[in-house]
Amino acid sequence: MATNNTSPAGRVMLKNVRLAFPSLFEPSAYGEGEPSYQATLIMDQAQADGLDKVLATVAREKWGAKGDAQLKALRSTGKVCLRDGDEKPDYDGFAGMMFVAARSKTRPTVVDGQRNPLTERDGRIYAGCYVNASVEVWAQDNAYGKRINCTLRGIQFVRDGEAFGGGRPAAADEFDELEVEDLV
Numbered sequence: 615m616a617t618n619n620t621s622p623a624g625r626v627m628l629k630n631v632r633l634a635f636p637s638l639f640e641p642s643a644y645g646e647g648e649p650s651y652q653a654t655l656i657m658d659q660a661q662a663d664g665l666d667k668v669l670a671t672v673a674r675e676k677w678g679a680k681g682d683a684q685l686k687a688l689r690s691t692g693k694v695c696l697r698d699g700d701e702k703p704d705y706d707g708f709a710g711m712m713f714v715a716a717r718s719k720t721r722p723t724v725v726d727g728q729r730n731p732l733t734e735r736d737g738r739i740y741a742g743c744y745v746n747a748s749v750e751v752w753a754q755d756n757a758y759g760k761r762i763n764c765t766l767r768g769i770q771f772v773r774d775g776e777a778f779g780g781g782r783p784a785a786a787d788e789f790d791e792l793e794v795e796d797l798v
Contacts, residue, residue, distance in 0.1 A: 624672045624751035626665060628714075630772055632656040632707055633745050635715075638724050638769060639734040652717035653766055655747050656699060662712035665696055668751050669762050676753035688762055695751065695764035706778045707742065716749045716766035723748075723768035738771045741778040746770040 634654040641649035674681035699708035748767040
């Protein structure tokens, strides 16, 4: 797997990660939360280590000398976007991996390998496929509490993977061609 590439602030390109719980074309809400576009990105430990360095940098930028201690405290209470996949033992693909939950109020860019826009109708993006994901890590410190969050900026389809849960829609070539008399 490729490693993370970072750019200004907390922007990170997560390469060749597995997509879970995608809501990329229409916003969805969980519980009483506000509707948002979202995805969970499953990665190996090497990629998580790269992302963890970004979390530490963001924490130090927000809380200065107390950044490392604040990040440790947030981790202990589960208020960091990067989590251990073993926390989701009932879900395929999470065991032994790390994951980040990312969301956005604005629709993320969704493209194929040649950077052509994809739509939901294309059926290329599904839970279980592999993607490159552009995210931005940021620190929250307001009336709602302290956290390290992740904003979903964009998704690029990389390759197929074994579908999670509901699976992919059927491909047209799975069906036989019918003759006109078969349609009556």
